[in-house]
Amino acid sequence: MSIVFLPFPPSVNQLYRNVPKIGRVxxxxxxxxxxxxxxxxxxxxxxxLLPGRFQLTIAAAPxxxxxxxxxxxxxxVLDLLVDVGAVEDDSLCExxxxxxxxxxxxxxxxxxxxxxxxxxxxx
Numbered sequence: 001m002s003i004v005f006l007p008f009p010p011s012v013n014q015l016y017r018n019v020p021k022i023g024r025v026x027x028x029x030x031x032x033x034x035x036x037x038x039x040x041x042x043x044x045x046x047x048x049l050l051p052g053r054f055q056l057t058i059a060a061a062p063x064x065x066x067x068x069x070x071x072x073x074x075x076x077v078l079d080l081l082v083d084v085g086a087v088e089d090d091s092l093c094e095x096x097x098x099x100x101x102x103x104x105x106x107x108x109x110x111x112x113x114x115x116x117x118x119x120x121x122x123x
Contacts, residue, residue: 001114001115001116002047002048002050002086002114002115002116003112003113003114003115004040004041004044004047004112004113004115005040005044005107005110005111005112005113006036006037006040006041006077006080006110006111006112006113007033007036007037007040007110007111008060008061008062008063008073008109008110008111009033009037009073009076009077009080009111010027010029010030010033010076011068011069011072011073012072012075012076013072014027014029014030015027015030015075015076016030030076033076034076034080034083037080038080038083038084041084041086046084047081047084047085047086047115048086049085049086049087049088050086050087050115050116050117051088052088052092052117052118053092053093053094053117053118054087054092054093054094054115054116054117054118055093055094055095055096055097055115055116055117055118055120056077056078056081056093056095056096056097056113056114056115057097057098057113057114058073058074058077058096058097058098058099058111058112058113058114059098059099059101059105059106059107059111059112059114060073060098060099060100060101060107060110060111060112061100061101061102061104061107061108061109061110061111062100062102063109063110070098070099070100071098073098073111074096074098077111077113078090078093078096081113081115086115087115094118094120095118095120
């Protein structure tokens with residue numbers, strides 16, 4: 001099991017933008033978050049590769065009182081885990097749990113990411 005605390009990610013709607021003649025590119029907001037998240041992971045000692053299937057739990061403390069969809073934070077976190085070499089591919093995620101930690105039981109600000117090997121039965 002590996003647990004890291006990261007800044008709150010941008011919504012899926014804020015990750016990419018369309019550029020004429022180029023296609024989809026990462027937004028500045030997404031690039032800033034990726035850099036911050038990579039630094040948080042490095043500062044915490046890094047994440048070793050977890051080969052094969054895995055399960056992921058995300059506890060999120062919303063940064064404000066705006067209405068948000070919990071599933072919008074999953075995509076950037078999964079992509080980050082691939083980017084930093086913590087998992088081989090996000091398609092290997094067997095169980096994904098995401099919840100609002102509104103009572104700050106696990107995280108006061110940002111998100112807590114709990115990554116572990118999947119040892120369950122085949123479906």
